[in-house]
Amino acid sequence: MKRLLIAAGGGGDPITAAIVHAALHGADTPALVLTYAWERLVVDPVPGPRRAPDFTGTEPAAPGLALITPATTPRAPAGSLLPRLSGALRPRLGLLDPYGGTLGLARQIAAAARWCRADRIDLVDVGGDIVARGDEPTLRSPLGDALAVAACAETGLPTTVYVAGPGLDNEVPLLDLLPRLGAPALTLDAAHTESVSRVFDWHPSEASALLVAAARGVRGVCGTRDAPRPVLLDDTARQVHRLTLERVLALSPLARALAGCSSLEHAEAVSRAVCGFSEIARERRRAANAAPPAPHRPDRTPAALLDRFAAWERDTLAQGIAYATTRRITEELDLTATETDTLLAGLRTAGPERHVPPLWRLATG
Structure with a gap:
């Protein structure tokens, strides 16, 4: 039997899921983390999430469940750090493919639960955009989280939502976020981060890195890339909040609106209606406007x-x-x-x- 966790937003969320799993159940407890292959353009220059056919060498664990291993390779021109991450984290990594919308994700999650022999789900988000209203001016990437929430609800499996490091993703202002989260359920410390200690030597995730730093006792103002404001690392930044799935659905208009969604294209339309934008469309614009690579230059001294x-x-x-x-x-x-x-x-x-x-x-x- 394995614990089943879902990394709500892709990118660095599998790292946070591994940390929360270590705090809740112990790092050596067998677990599967389901995650999107939806990474920043600096990692994957192709906009939007990747699906199983975008990789070679995935491990078919069960119908509808593809595992990422260190031997997995993204098909060019796509890129992904998930194969390397699968060798660095103790939980196994399984791929979430959102192209079938909420209903397709629910089928994948149910297949993973059967494979794990798990009777419940831990849904993990770093930062807190999983409880966004949708109208926050600084909101950038709510769709993956909301799809995961809606899909968990579709499965009917008992689901607990964990928000680690409130505000560290710089998407929902902390003063707005904390009343939605309630009292913290646990506080991370350095021991909980030991299993991911070397990941940030090469992984660019900033929100997860800030969470690790806060858990290790770093205090002060930290600057991140492409964010509206710097982040204050204090005791709040290492807290984990526990919410029921019903509470998160009540807080998230986007997750509620995605119920019954059967395609990613449909989910994009729902996001535009609820939030006023599609983050995938934003990625397409960024990719189209990306500057060409600089000509080769000798390394500086x-x-x-x-x-x-x-x-x-x-x-x-x-x-x-x-x-x-x-x-x-x-x-x-x-x-x-x-x-x-x-x-x-x-x-x-x-x-x-x-x-x-x-x-x-x-x-x-």
Whole structure:
């Protein structure tokens, strides 16, 4: 028997699901995490989620259930970090394919429950957009979460929703979010994050990285990439809230409206009607407007990279930010993978206080 968890939004949510599973049941308890292959364009340049035919080497565990393994490979031009993540996390990873809408997802979840011999579901979200009303100006990616909620309701299986690190996804303002969540059910600590300790050496998820940092005791203001405001890491940031599925459905107009939805195209239309936008359409526009790759350039010297970082660091500190994610540093400085490795190695050499895994502390002097 395996515990069955669902990572509500894709991207870094499987990492958060593994952390919450470790806190609830112990990291070594067998588990399956169902997740979308729906990753940022920096990972997957093809807009929207991937489905099983977009991969080679998936493991057919049961009809309707495809497992991602380290031998799984995305078919070009698609990209995915799920195969690598499957080798780094203790729970197995199964693929959620939303192209059949709520009804298709419900069939997949039911198949996974039978395979796990699980009689209930833990649905995990990092940040809290799973309880978005849909009209928040900073809301960016509610569709995957709402589809997962609606699909769990369709299965009829008892489902508990866990929201970890409220506000860390920077989508619903914390002051609006906390009254919807109620009192925290548990508080994460460093021991709960041990099973994901090396993931952020290569994975770009920011919300999950912030959750890990908060659980490990990092406190202060952190800057993330492409967010409306920096995030404050305090005790609230390491809390996990437990909600009934009925409560989440009551809070989420989008999840309610997706009941009975039979295709992703239909789900997009529902999202436009409820929230005023489709995040997949936004991804298509971003992909179409993406700048062409820069011409090859020789790698800069370590000293030159540190100088560029120092200038960026001064500007970032002036914004009141004390910590930064690897992804923010990499993208705002427009670094190649080799340049990133060179710069971060130089920062580690500068002193152990620089690297506060998985974040980077900005120097004040």
